[in-house]
Amino acid sequence: MRRNIVHIGAGELTYAIREIVEQGDRLEALGVEMAWENIGDPVQKGERIPDWIKDIVADLVRDDSSYAYCPTRGVPATREFLAARVNARGGARIGPDDILFFNGLGDAVSKALGFLRREARIIGPSPAYSTHSSAEGAHAGDHPLTYTLDPDKGWQPDLDELRQNVRYNPAIAGILLINPDNPTGVVYSRDTLEGVVAIAREFDLFVMCDEVYINITYNGAPAVHLSDVIGDVCGLSLKGISKEIPWPGSRCGWVEFYNREVDPIFARFAKSLVDAKMLEVCSTTLPQRAIPLIMGDARYAPHLATRAAEFGRRAVEACAILSGVRGITVNEPQGAFYLTVLFDRGAVTNSMSLPIPDRRVQRVVDEFTQKRAEPDFRFVYYLMGATGIVVVPLSSFCCERHGFRITLLECDDERRRWTFETLARVIRDYQASRANT
Numbered sequence: 001m002r003r004n005i006v007h008i009g010a011g012e013l014t015y016a017i018r019e020i021v022e023q024g025d026r027l028e029a030l031g032v033e034m035a036w037e038n039i040g041d042p043v044q045k046g047e048r049i050p051d052w053i054k055d056i057v058a059d060l061v062r063d064d065s066s067y068a069y070c071p072t073r074g075v076p077a078t079r080e081f082l083a084a085r086v087n088a089r090g091g092a093r094i095g096p097d098d099i100l101f102f103n104g105l106g107d108a109v110s111k112a113l114g115f116l117r118r119e120a121r122i123i124g125p126s127p128a129y130s131t132h133s134s135a136e137g138a139h140a141g142d143h144p145l146t147y148t149l150d151p152d153k154g155w156q157p158d159l160d161e162l163r164q165n166v167r168y169n170p171a172i173a174g175i176l177l178i179n180p181d182n183p184t185g186v187v188y189s190r191d192t193l194e195g196v197v198a199i200a201r202e203f204d205l206f207v208m209c210d211e212v213y214i215n216i217t218y219n220g221a222p223a224v225h226l227s228d229v230i231g232d233v234c235g236l237s238l239k240g241i242s243k244e245i246p247w248p249g250s251r252c253g254w255v256e257f258y259n260r261e262v263d264p265i266f267a268r269f270a271k272s273l274v275d276a277k278m279l280e281v282c283s284t285t286l287p288q289r290a291i292p293l294i295m296g297d298a299r300y301a302p303h304l305a306t307r308a309a310e311f312g313r314r315a316v317e318a319c320a321i322l323s324g325v326r327g328i329t330v331n332e333p334q335g336a337f338y339l340t341v342l343f344d345r346g347a348v349t350n351s352m353s354l355p356i357p358d359r360r361v362q363r364v365v366d367e368f369t370q371k372r373a374e375p376d377f378r379f380v381y382y383l384m385g386a387t388g389i390v391v392v393p394l395s396s397f398c399c400e401r402h403g404f405r406i407t408l409l410e411c412d413d414e415r416r417r418w419t420f421e422t423l424a425r426v427i428r429d430y431q432a433s434r435a436n437t
């Protein structure tokens with residue numbers, strides 16, 4: 001090429017959650033029975049969509065206007081409905097024009113970070129859902145800036161560290177939170193959220209909060225929205241329907257801007273996202289039309305409550321199975337539908353292995369481990385080869401710690417118990433084999 005055409009941030013674009021599927025597919029082709037626990041898609045894992053929701057969508061499918069473009073910001077009646085819900089909670093007040101629809105939150109994240117001025121950085125959690133950290137790194141052409149979620153404090157953020165990072169790095173313009181969090185399942189208390197907002201106020205930053213799991217909290221965990229605590233600070237919340245209806249194939253999510261008018265720079269940034277969406281015309285129409293009909297239905301709140309209670313039950317069950325296993329630390333998730341298993345320091349090494357009787361499978365696993373030698377990648381590849389269980393290495397979540405993320409999505413009780421019991425057995429056996437050598 002006469003010119004280098006590769007974007008400065010191209011190296012930051014990685015998404016192990018899906019990359020690992022290709023590797024799993026190769027093992028499946030060799031006859032390994034796979035348990036896909038890598039992707040956060042409840043429907044793929046067998047969750048049934050209630051008939052009353054399907055009826056609403058079916059009626060919309062029969063209506064010609066569902067096939068049309070919609071206004072750039074999104075369907076006006078839906079934005080009014082969503083703004084009214086924010087206002088009814090009594091925190092930040094917004095109007096329909098403070099809401100902008102996207103084709104899923106993945107789209108919202110890449111636009112929100114992609115249209116930030118290059119020098120302006122967003123500090124985000126570590127570990128973090130990699131769409132955020134990769135998009136931030138790609139936007140800046142540098143590694144993502146992070147603050148620590150502390151496993152010894154139930155994965156709560158270390159606010160002193162966050163404050164110090166912000167204080168000494170003037171490039172930081174915003175703080176990212178994911179609440180409830182992916183991959184850890186932590187849910188932030190009101191105090192934590194107020195602490196983050198206070199840092200933003202002190203240093204004149206904005207807060208960006210991914211709340212795609214906000215209606216999936218359980219076992220007493222609070223669901224405090226950013227809009228409840230944002231006060232007079234500029235903020236944006238990312239919300240969607242992929243996880244809570246659940247309807248990930250709808251590719252539908254939205255951003256709520258809080259206190260846009262407080263700061264002309266933030267207002268201009270918000271406008272740039274609307275302008276960028278205008279170049280694309282609009283986002284998906286049909287799911288937007290479905291939102292007020294589904295969320296406004298009296299059956300929606302019980303639907304959410306039933307789902308949250310079920311994930312809460314699975315979280316308790318999984319932690320009970322994994323408790324007492326040497327070499328790992330597990331914090332019981334309080335929200336979303338993931339569980340992170342953290343390897344204690346030195347518990348898993350970059351020469352670890354698990355017994356794989358089939359030589360063809362072993363050869364493929366060898367090939368994978370030659371490419372990625374980190375202990376948790378190696379463990380994940382061996383686990384796939386030895387058991388068929390597919391999980392995601394923790395070090396792929398913008399994190400220097402080692403471990404893995406597994407979902408709580410398997411609907412078949414027996415199969416889910418088998419998965420966690422197999423994991424516990426494999427780790428126990430591995431630790432025992434190390435003790436004997």
Ligand SMILES: Cc1ncc(COP(=O)(O)O)c(C=O)c1O
Pocket residue numbers: 040103104105106107129131178182210212240241242248251252253
């Ligand atoms: C924290 C978080 N944000 C955003 C998304 C993407 O959501 P969407 O399907 O709306 O693109 C995910 C998907 O797993 C997620 O875990």
